[in-house]
Amino acid sequence: MFWRKQRAAIEGFHPLHQSLIWHRSFSVSMRPAEWDALIRGLARHESVVRRRRWRLPARTRTALVPLVRVLTEDMRPDGVLSVALDLRGPKFPEKTGPRHEMPVQRPVTSMKQWFVVDPWLRLRAELRDGSVLELAVTDRIRYRRIRKRNPRGKIKVKYKTKKVLRVDATRRLAKAAAVRRPASPPPGWIVVRVKDGPRPVIRATAKIPAAADERALVEPILTVSTELFRWTPPGTGAQRRTA
Amino acid sequence: MTRCTVTTGFFVLGRCGRPSVAACPQCARPVCDEHAAGPNGLCPECAAAQGYGSHDAHDPGWAGGYRRHFYQSTSSTYQDRAWYSSFDSYDRGSFERGGDHSFAEGDFDDDDTGFVDS
Ligand SMILES: [Zn+2]
Ligand SMILES: [Zn+2]
Numbered sequence: 001m002f003w004r005k006q007r008a009a010i011e012g013f014h015p016l017h018q019s020l021i022w023h024r025s026f027s028v029s030m031r032p033a034e035w036d037a038l039i040r041g042l043a044r045h046e047s048v049v050r051r052r053r054w055r056l057p058a059r060t061r062t063a064l065v066p067l068v069r070v071l072t073e074d075m076r077p078d079g080v081l082s083v084a085l086d087l088r089g090p091k092f093p094e095k096t097g098p099r100h101e102m103p104v105q106r107p108v109t110s111m112k113q114w115f116v117v118d119p120w121l122r123l124r125a126e127l128r129d130g131s132v133l134e135l136a137v138t139d140r141i142r143y144r145r146i147r148k149r150n151p152r153g154k155i156k157v158k159y160k161t162k163k164v165l166r167v168d169a170t171r172r173l174a175k176a177a178a179v180r181r182p183a184s185p186p187p188g189w190i191v192v193r194v195k196d197g198p199r200p201v202i203r204a205t206a207k208i209p210a211a212a213d214e215r216a217l218v219e220p221i222l223t224v225s226t227e228l229f230r231w232t233p234p235g236t237g238a239q240r241r242t243a
Numbered sequence: 244m245t246r247c248t249v250t251t252g253f254f255v256l257g258r259c260g261r262p263s264v265a266a267c268p269q270c271a272r273p274v275c276d277e278h279a280a281g282p283n284g285l286c287p288e289c290a291a292a293q294g295y296g297s298h299d300a301h302d303p304g305w306a307g308g309y310r311r312h313f314y315q316s317t318s319s320t321y322q323d324r325a326w327y328s329s330f331d332s333y334d335r336g337s338f339e340r341g342g343d344h345s346f347a348e349g350d351f352d353d354d355d356t357g358f359v360d361s
Binding site for chain 2: 061066129
């Protein structure tokens, strides 16, 4: 009876909000006001839905919501923000690479290694200076299955995982936009490439050790994105090249 | 008509540009009805500086309050002091005399290089 009431409430939620509950994913293109309506609904989730099974995926709160809030700040009302979100997690065959046998030394008798690549967020935002920002965020997890023989001849199997967050940020500037090399290079863990031309493209990529604290997830993503805007500092971003 | 000079945007900064109805009691910049609605009539920037900012990203005002912290922290990550100071001077340029190098950029123009929020 109790759940029935909550279930009825969920049926009144925004369709994308429901998609996050039932499928832990969605793919959509919307304008800032529509995103705002979705987020206002998500904000009420916990006060209405108490059932654990129907909780929102944690990255709704730690990544989706803050990223949408930040990027829509930089958009016109008629700009489009497209998001493809997959918060189902890494355990799917299509995300898992082949297993490779690795060379080993005693007491290890065998080691298999494989990677899981989980591209859980893709995003494209039309910004108000005419530039377009694209973000791709991927979990890359290395798995190792290690088989060991201890001195008493007993076989033990151990799994080891190592997780990194890969952030790919690209900004295509408006036609004839001016870029200016920042005074200092980005920190070593961020790689930047700039293609100058009639429509300059700036690309920054980084591999970041997975944060122990998922609540801090959005800051590294925005920190990598920052490089794309250092080339057009505040107050000059709008400037077009004057002849 | 005096325009609201509250800084808008996160990476792509602009000015609000709506008609102003008051002045921020702290920094004296002209503010529109929406941006005068903060605690004690403070503009969003001064409200955030006094700790009134929201810590919940669901809140529509969160990004504006988070922005100054973010520019400060990325300035130190990038060891690029100009990054923070360019934000700060852009923001202060909205109401300080002589600080109008960016103010004059044409934020209130009707052409497509200005970022007047409508
Ligand atoms: Zn103020
Ligand atoms: Zn305003």
